[in-house]
């Protein structure tokens with residue numbers, strides 16, 4: 001009788017490949033993704049506040065334009081993820097969410113409406129794509145009063161802010177927000 005052991009071993013190996021990271025590995029990646037998004041929020045928030053104080057809102061727009069993508073690149077390198085900010089109403093033309101990101105934000109908005117705390121509002125998932133599995137993570141960026149200086153109702157924005165936004169972001173969709181809304185997400189991704 002022929003042994004079925006080699007076949008079973010091969011099947012087990014294939015199943016192992018297909019099943020992807022274990023629950024523990026996924027939890028560890030989620031913890032890392034939280035650290036990465038926290039690092040981006042802290043660094044960008046710090047520089048934004050400093051720039052607002054030193055240069056005023058329209059000057060701070062220039063800092064945000066230059067530094068936001070740089071900080072995202074630095075954090076991506078530091079943590080070995082692809083880290084960026086996206087929004088369905090994006091200001092940076094590169095900030096358009098993909099299908100997973102759009103769905104993640106919609107889910108986070110529902111949880112916020114159901115009473116969850118905005119500070120810890122995040123979600124993650126291992127997804128299969130045509131090019132392999134990916135770890136995806138999203139952290140909500142809730143609108144705070146400070147954000148309204150540049151993302152509030154157009155009728156309340158300073159003329160200098162409006163002029164700067166029109167010059168730098170002619171296709172800007174990122175105004176009209178109120179406190180408590182989700183402005184966008186920090187999106188963290190890693191190919192597995």
Ligand code: HEC
Nearest residue numbers: 060061064065068085087090091092095141147150183184
């Ligand atoms: C000084 C003006 C200013 C303030 C204040 C400000 N932002 Fe922005 N925001 C910008 C600019 C400019 C961009 C585009 C940056 C870029 O080019 O990457 C932007 C982009 C974003 C994006 C990336 C997605 C997109 O629309 O391109 C998010 C998310 C975001 N802001 C959230 C916030 C939140 C949350 C706050 C408050 C904590 C805030 N912003 C405060 C100016 C501002």
